[in-house]
Amino acid sequence: MEADLSRPPPAPSSSRSRPPQPSRRPTSAQTYTVTQLEQSRGKGWDKWKEWDELATDLGCDWVVEGDMEAFGKALSEPPADDQPERIIAASDWAPVKEQKRRRGPKKRKDVVREGWAYHISRWPLLMLIFTIIFLEFVGYLFVRQCVNVIEFFAGWRGERGRLRLALRNAKTYEEWKQRALALDSFLGLSHWKSSPPNAYYDSALIRRVLRSLRDLRTRDDAEGVCAVLHTCVRNNFAGVESFRLYSESYYGTKELVQEFIDEVTRSLEYIRQVPPSLLPVEEKADFFRSVAKNLGASALCLSGGASFGYYHFGVIRALLDQNLLPRVITGTSAGAIIAAFCCTRTDAELRQLITPTLADRITACEEPFRVWAKRAWKTGARFDTVQWARKASFFTMGNMTFKEAFERTGRILNVSVIPADTHSPTKLLNYLTAPDCVIYSAVIASAAVPGIINPVVLMTKGKDGKLRPHDFSQLHKDGSLRVDIPLQDLHLLYNVNFSVVSQVNPHIHLFNFASRGSPGRPVSHRRGRGWRGGWFLSAAEHYLKIEMLKWFRVIRDLELLPELGNQNWSNVFLQKFEGSVTIWPKSRIADWPRILTDPDRNELARMIRVGQQVTWPKIKMIENRLKIERQIDLGRSEVRRAFNDSDATSHSLAPPTLSRQASSGEIMTSARPRATNDRSSPEENGRGSRRNFRAVDMEASSSSGGDPVSTSNGGEETPAKRRQAILARLGLKGAAGKGSRDLYGGTVESGGEEKYTDGESDWTSGGEGTSYAGVERGSSSGKMRKRRASMSSFGRRPRRDTLSSDEDPWH
Numbered sequence: 001m002e003a004d005l006s007r008p009p010p011a012p013s014s015s016r017s018r019p020p021q022p023s024r025r026p027t028s029a030q031t032y033t034v035t036q037l038e039q040s041r042g043k044g045w046d047k048w049k050e051w052d053e054l055a056t057d058l059g060c061d062w063v064v065e066g067d068m069e070a071f072g073k074a075l076s077e078p079p080a081d082d083q084p085e086r087i088i089a090a091s092d093w094a095p096v097k098e099q100k101r102r103r104g105p106k107k108r109k110d111v112v113r114e115g116w117a118y119h120i121s122r123w124p125l126l127m128l129i130f131t132i133i134f135l136e137f138v139g140y141l142f143v144r145q146c147v148n149v150i151e152f153f154a155g156w157r158g159e160r161g162r163l164r165l166a167l168r169n170a171k172t173y174e175e176w177k178q179r180a181l182a183l184d185s186f187l188g189l190s191h192w193k194s195s196p197p198n199a200y201y202d203s204a205l206i207r208r209v210l211r212s213l214r215d216l217r218t219r220d221d222a223e224g225v226c227a228v229l230h231t232c233v234r235n236n237f238a239g240v241e242s243f244r245l246y247s248e249s250y251y252g253t254k255e256l257v258q259e260f261i262d263e264v265t266r267s268l269e270y271i272r273q274v275p276p277s278l279l280p281v282e283e284k285a286d287f288f289r290s291v292a293k294n295l296g297a298s299a300l301c302l303s304g305g306a307s308f309g310y311y312h313f314g315v316i317r318a319l320l321d322q323n324l325l326p327r328v329i330t331g332t333s334a335g336a337i338i339a340a341f342c343c344t345r346t347d348a349e350l351r352q353l354i355t356p357t358l359a360d361r362i363t364a365c366e367e368p369f370r371v372w373a374k375r376a377w378k379t380g381a382r383f384d385t386v387q388w389a390r391k392a393s394f395f396t397m398g399n400m401t402f403k404e405a406f407e408r409t410g411r412i413l414n415v416s417v418i419p420a421d422t423h424s425p426t427k428l429l430n431y432l433t434a435p436d437c438v439i440y441s442a443v444i445a446s447a448a449v450p451g452i453i454n455p456v457v458l459m460t461k462g463k464d465g466k467l468r469p470h471d472f473s474q475l476h477k478d479g480s481l482r483v484d485i486p487l488q489d490l491h492l493l494y495n496v497n498f499s500v501v502s503q504v505n506p507h508i509h510l511f512n513f514a515s516r517g518s519p520g521r522p523v524s525h526r527r528g529r530g531w532r533g534g535w536f537l538s539a540a541e542h543y544l545k546i547e548m549l550k551w552f553r554v555i556r557d558l559e560l561l562p563e564l565g566n567q568n569w570s571n572v573f574l575q576k577f578e579g580s581v582t583i584w585p586k587s588r589i590a591d592w593p594r595i596l597t598d599p600d601r602n603e604l605a606r607m608i609r610v611g612q613q614v615t616w617p618k619i620k621m622i623e624n625r626l627k628i629e630r631q632i633d634l635g636r637s638e639v640r641r642a643f644n645d646s647d648a649t650s651h652s653l654a655p656p657t658l659s660r661q662a663s664s665g666e667i668m669t670s671a672r673p674r675a676t677n678d679r680s681s682p683e684e685n686g687r688g689s690r691r692n693f694r695a696v697d698m699e700a701s702s703s704s705g706g707d708p709v710s711t712s713n714g715g716e717e718t719p720a721k722r723r724q725a726i727l728a729r730l731g732l733k734g735a736a737g738k739g740s741r742d743l744y745g746g747t748v749e750s751g752g753e754e755k756y757t758d759g760e761s762d763w764t765s766g767g768e769g770t771s772y773a774g775v776e777r778g779s780s781s782g783k784m785r786k787r788r789a790s791m792s793s794f795g796r797r798p799r800r801d802t803l804s805s806d807e808d809p810w811h
Helices: 047-054 065-076 116-155 158-167 173-187 189-194 203-218 222-232 255-273 281-294 306-321 335-342 347-353 354-360 369-379 385-395 402-411 438-445 487-492 533-556 601-646 687-691 721-731 789-798
Strands: 087-089 096-098 297-302 328-331 410-418 427-429 459-461 466-469 475-478 496-502 582-583 658-659 667-669 754-758 763-766
Touching: 065 385, 065 466, 116 533, 158 173, 173 189, 173 601, 203 222, 222 255, 222 721, 255 281, 255 402, 255 601, 281 601, 297 306, 297 335, 297 487, 297 601, 306 335, 306 347, 306 496, 306 601, 328 335, 328 438, 335 369, 335 385, 335 402, 335 410, 335 438, 347 667, 354 601, 402 410, 402 438, 402 789, 410 438, 410 487, 427 487, 487 496, 496 601, 582 601, 601 789
Parallel strands: 297 328, 297 496, 328 410, 496 582
Antiparallel strands: 087 096, 410 427, 410 475, 459 466, 658 667, 754 763
């Protein structure tokens, strides 16, 4: 489904307010009147212009009264049961009486149980398991305190203590960087950086690839550079993305690794700028499409955590200041609100808004105890859903949908929700799965913890601008109860295999312990090597954590835990809460009593500062990854523009797959064109280009291998075979499968296929016909064409402040 963006919808009846800039938090006593802007919304009303003008206005509520009425009506009228209403009577002559309606959901009677043995042993066994978990938790806290004491006396004395204190008190990233380098120099970690050998990556292979890239680029051998890049531009090639390489110093990694990443970036830039005489545009397009698929994409994942979620603002601010904010952003519960705030506004607008004054708009928990306690007694929830929709409208810029946010900013917002039914699968809402779904209904549903907010009906916006129930009025609730970090769905939809996770869930925050250090935070003793607190204490911490998880898994598998609020809570501790890079903002004991309290300006300033400080040590690892991704994105964008310029008269037909004939070097086209629906070129201000967006459906006939072309001597020549010959000449044949290490807890097997294991499900990266052990990849698999459009559709919609990607629908 595609919304009609060229025709403005009729002006809805709304009471959007735009009062003067508030100097303090708005209260319920303030009244807002309709402004001239509201009165001018008529025939010439342009929603894109209004979004651009009011995006940074803290005084605009973005509330549309007609939408709030439709939302409240959808909540008050749940879908009727398909079963006919049951009518009962005491006897054939007694008056007919309707069955009394019960409050709350009915208890399911179709769940299979084991009979009397289950009911007799359930509660004693549950109490015994919780007793064991409690004792193990006490032991866990004791071990952690012992580690803290050892680290205090080992790392906070003398010159080292002074330097580490100065590092903690840094106000900006540049200041932090200089102090981190000074600390590395004092501890002698610069020698570790300059020494290439290390057990966690293949230094010999990296040296050979680095030398080959430099030599080929110096000789202007574009085809040779492409062949080597095909081999080395892939996820965690030779282990260069291992977090261990960033965990033994306060800033940076091995100099050889840094030289390799910089050289790959320069080589990609060289391929972008190489003239068609050295590398035809068609082969350049196939190259960038292939390496983008091999490398994968990055995503920022924001966890839930109630008021702890405001630490996410500091993480986003730190990434934004360094221009490292990924395009794919996912959020759950409290993280969904922050993610929606980021994906509906551009980088420039976010820089103006993420300041302590933003606390004036955070009023979700402003009601006194007597008000919400009375509501909780009557409705079973602390907060009123429609009132929350009014407050959330500011963060989502009114009734903006997932597709409109994608068109405006170029970022892909993902919100994780679960249906109210206990055993229904989770959903990841985005511009692909729910393009016309209104964002504020999705973020409220994602925050609908039982007892806090009642289940929510998602709303969708039609072409007329009016809201209607989405997905047959099905109720949804908090997604963090099952999938707080939806890594598997992100991988399947967008080929995400590098995730930056900001984790603030309070029940998970307690168990953050990097036994071997983390990027930018090495172990405090033994010059950054070894185990935190020594091997025995680290082993005890790891063992106790595994034991507690084991017992939680027993509770889940044996179905011992009763449902509370019509929700099974067994998976709360058994999810995957970490990513390739995990950021853990440090909370305080004082945060726990304020877990459902709004921050004021001073508190929000502190939370932003803490979020920035814990993000700075991870900046270098994220930067090294994104600099390669963005060079690929720029290459694909430039190739696409070249195609559009040269194909302006071909009636929206994208260039066919091209390949080189070996005998004479003649470029021959394949007989199968790829249809597109591109519109006119973007306007300079970006707004017209957003309205001209349309997804392009590209066939998967073109891949890194290319279609085979018959040569004059009857043989076949493909770009993949030419790459193999070049790699064999350089001594790099088959190097793509060497040195790849663990990713998301998975392993790279001998066959070259990356297999990821997450809980009880296995999933693989890459498409069919992909070989990670060599350099060949299939190109004509029919199954590939059936895969969903994903990261590839980035580049086909215009956007501002972001980089474009590819048009490959099975990326």
